[in-house]
Amino acid sequence: MSAKGLIEDLVAANHILSQEGVVDGFGHVSVRHEKDPERFLLSRSLAPAGVRASDIMEYGMDGEPLNARGRKSYLERYIHSEIYRVRPDVVAIVHSHSPALIPFSVTGTTLRPIYHMSGFLGSTTPVFEIRDEGGPATDMLIRDRKLGAALAKSVGRAAFALMRGHGSVAVGNTLKQVVYRAIYAEVNARLQAEAMRLGTVTYLNEAEAAGASLANDAGVDRPWDLWRSKVTASVRTMTRGQNRGRLRK
C-alpha cells in the first residue's frame, strides 16, 4: 500500500470512529509509518469527523511533529509515541472516551469478553491510574512523555486498556483491526454491564477468547467495508462545515 493509501485509510478510520460513536469532538487514531517504523501518522488537533488527508502529520518517537508547518498537535500525542516505542508489534492506536467504557475505568469491575466479537480482550483488561505516576493533582491528560511511558507500561502486552476517569486505548497490528477493537470494546462494555445486572456471567475462557480473536482478525474486512460505506455520504457535509475550524487554526 502506498503512503497515499495509508493516509486515506487513516482519514477513513477517523470518520468511522466518529460515525460509530467511539469518538466525538475528542479522541484520535494513529498509524505507524509503513516505511519508517520510527514515525507515525496522526491528524493535527481536530475533531475526527472533520479530518482530511491534508490534516495528517508525521511524528517521531518523541511524540513531536516532523512536518507541523504551523498545524497544531493533539496535546496527548504521547499516548501514541510511547506505546509505539515499547510495542514494535503495534501498528495502529485509538484513544477515545467512548461512553460505556468510562464506568469500567472508575470502578473495580474488570472488563472481560462477554462474546466472541470481543475475544481480543483476553482474560483481563488493565486499568491505568494516572495518580500512580502523576500524583493526586494532574489534569488527567497524558501531556508529556513521562506520563505516556507510564501508560504504555500499564498497557503492557494487552490489546486494550482503560484509563481511570478518562477513557481507553486500543492497539492493533492494522488500522482495520484497531478500529474493530475500539468499536467492539465499547459494545462489550455495554453488554457486560447489562449482563452483570441479570446474573452471574459466563465469560469466554482464554482459549475461546484467543480462538475468537483469531477468527475475527481473518474477517476484519467485512465490517470495515460496511463502516466505510456508511461514512461516505455523511462525512461530505461534515467536512464542509469543518472549514470554519480549519480557517481558524
Place this chain on the structure above:
Amino acid sequence: MSAKGLIEDLVAANHILSQEGVVDGFGHVSVRHEKDPERFLLSRSLAPAGVRASDIMEYGMDGEPLNARGRKSYLERYIHSEIYRVRPDVVAIVHSHSPALIPFSVTGTTLRPIYHMSGFLGSTTPVFEIRDEGGPATDMLIRDRKLGAALAKSVGRAAFALMRGHGSVAVGNTLKQVVYRAIYAEVNARLQAEAMRLGTVTYLNEAEAAGASLANDAGVDRPWDLWRSKVTASVRTMTRGQNRGRLRK
C-alpha cells in the same frame, strides 16, 4: 411467488435487519428454496446492508454452495443447513449477535415473552452451549456440520434460541415472520431486562403467548411494509460504498 421475488425479499430482509440494528457487519438471513426444499438461499460473505440480488447463492443440505462461482461463503452457513435438515417446517432463518440478547445468553436468565409482540417466545427459550459439543476450546463459531447439528438439536421445536457468548437464531415459516421475530426478540430482551430491575414480572402465560403469536402472524405484512419503506432510501447509498468490498473479494 417467483424465484426472483423470493430473492428480492431476501435482499430486503438483509437490509431491514441491518437498518433495525439486528445485524451489523455480521449476521445473516436465509430462506428455503421455494421449489426444492433441499436447497436454501443465502448471501455470499458480506455485511447484510450491502447485499444485492447478485450476491445470493444456493446451498445444499450439507451447507455447501451449489453455485459459488468464486464467491466466498459465510463460515457459519451450517447454522442454516442443519436447522433446515431437521425442521421441515422452517422456511427462513436469521442468525445475529443483536446486542440486548447477548446478556441473556451468558447468564442463567430465561428469555420470556414480556408482551404480546413476542408471544412467539412461548414459555421458555433454549440456550445453546457450544462447550457441550465442541469442548472448552472452540472459537465459538459454528464452523462445521457437527456443531451445526448440535445447535439444531438445542433449538428443538422452538421459534427462537440463544447461543452462549455468541448470539441467537430465529426461525420462521416465512421471511417476513423470521424478520419480525429477530427484531422483536431483541426488543423483548431489552424490555425484560428493564422490567426485572423494577420488580417481579408477569409474563404472558402459554395460552396468551400462543394466541398473541397467532394474531401477530396474521398482521406481519404491516411492519414488513414499514421496514421495507425505511430501507429504500438509505440502502442506495450504502450499496454504492459496498462496491469497494465487492471488488476486493
Place this chain on the structure above:
Amino acid sequence: MSAKGLIEDLVAANHILSQEGVVDGFGHVSVRHEKDPERFLLSRSLAPAGVRASDIMEYGMDGEPLNARGRKSYLERYIHSEIYRVRPDVVAIVHSHSPALIPFSVTGTTLRPIYHMSGFLGSTTPVFEIRDEGGPATDMLIRDRKLGAALAKSVGRAAFALMRGHGSVAVGNTLKQVVYRAIYAEVNARLQAEAMRLGTVTYLNEAEAAGASLANDAGVDRPWDLWRSKVTASVRTMTRGQNRGRLRK
C-alpha cells in the same frame, strides 16, 4: 378548523408518533369528529408512518367503520370507541406499545410524574389486566366491545393508563395534547426507572402535578410545531415506500 384541517392534523399526529418512537409498525391515534361527537376518525390498518389523508376512515360509537369502502380496520379500534363512549371530555386517543412503558405494565411499579413535563400522570397510573375480563387465555388484544369497555372502565378519569403485557393508552382533549402525553409518558417511564435505581424518588405531589399539567397545556403548540417540522422531510420518503402496502390491501 375544517374537517380537512382535522384530518391533516391526524395524519401529522401519526407521523410524529412514529418519528418520536412511540409507535412502530403498530399503534394508532384517533380524534373525535369535530361536528358529530358520536363519530371518530382513525386510519385504516396501516403503520402510522405511512398514513395519508385518504387512509382516514370514520367510525361510530360501536367501533365499526362508517365509510370503509374496502379499507381494512385496525383490530383494536374498540380501544377508541369504548373510551369515547364513556368519556365525553376525551377528544383524542393514542394507543401504543412504546418500549419504556412496557416494564411498568408487567410489574407492580406505579408510573408517577418524575418531573413537570409529565404532570398529567397525576398521583397514580391505572393498569388494565385483561385477565380480569377476558380470562387467562386471550391473545392480549382488545378485539371486541366487551374488552374495550373493560379497558375504558380501567382508565376511569385518568389521562393515561397502562395495559399489562401490551402497552398503553393516552387520552386528551386535543390531538396536540394527546400526542404530547404519549411522548412524555414514555420519557417519564425511562427516567423514573433510572431514578428508582439511584435512590428514593421525590415525585411531583398532586398540586405540583396539576399545576405543571395546566402550564404545559398552555404551551403545547411549541413542541407540536417542532415535531411537525421534523417529520416533514422524512415522511415524504416513507410514504412512497408505503405504496407497496397500499396496493396490497
Place this chain on the structure above:
Amino acid sequence: MSAKGLIEDLVAANHILSQEGVVDGFGHVSVRHEKDPERFLLSRSLAPAGVRASDIMEYGMDGEPLNARGRKSYLERYIHSEIYRVRPDVVAIVHSHSPALIPFSVTGTTLRPIYHMSGFLGSTTPVFEIRDEGGPATDMLIRDRKLGAALAKSVGRAAFALMRGHGSVAVGNTLKQVVYRAIYAEVNARLQAEAMRLGTVTYLNEAEAAGASLANDAGVDRPWDLWRSKVTASVRTMTRGQNRGRLRK
C-alpha cells in the same frame, strides 16, 4: 465580535443543543450583551431547533424584554436574569430538561465528575428545591423574579445546578463553554448512573476536576466546530417547517 456575530453564535447554540439532545421543544440558552452587561439576549418563545436571528430579543436585568415588538417571551426567562444579576462572571446560561440529569434531581444522589470531560462539576452539584421558596403547590416553573432569585442563590458559585423534578442550569463565561457544559453534564449523568451500578466509583478529586476543567476550556473550539458543522444541514429543513409556528405567533 460584533453583535451580529454574537447573535449568530446564539442561534448556533440553540441548534447545537437541540441536535445533541440537551433541549427538545423546551429549554433555552441566553448570552449576556457584549456591550451592556445589564442586558442579555434570548430567543422569543420557540423550540430551540427553529430559532433564527430575527427571533433573538434583548432583556433587562428584571427579566423583561426591551424590544418585544409583539414577540412572546419564555415564561422562565427569570432563570437567566436573576443569575446574571448576582453572577457578573457569567456570560451565558443554558436551561434544559435533558433526560439523564432528571433522576439526579429527584434522588439524594450527588452529581459528581466521573471523568475529565466533566471536571467543571467540581466536587458537588447543588440541587434547587422549589418548595423551599415557592411552597408545596407551585407548577414547578420559575415564573417570577422571586423564584429566579431563589434559584440563583441555590446555584451559588457553581458552574452547574440541578432543579428538582424539573431540569438543570449550566452557566459559563462564553457561549461555547456553556454549551460544552450542558452537553457533558448530561453525558456525565448517564455514565455516573451506570458506574454506580457497577461498584464504588472513584471520582475526580478537586485538583483533578479543576485541572481538567481548565484544560477543556482551552480546547472548547474543537467540539464547538464539530457540533456547528453537524447542525448546518439538518437545521435548514427544520427552520422551514418552523415557519408554521412562526406564522401562528
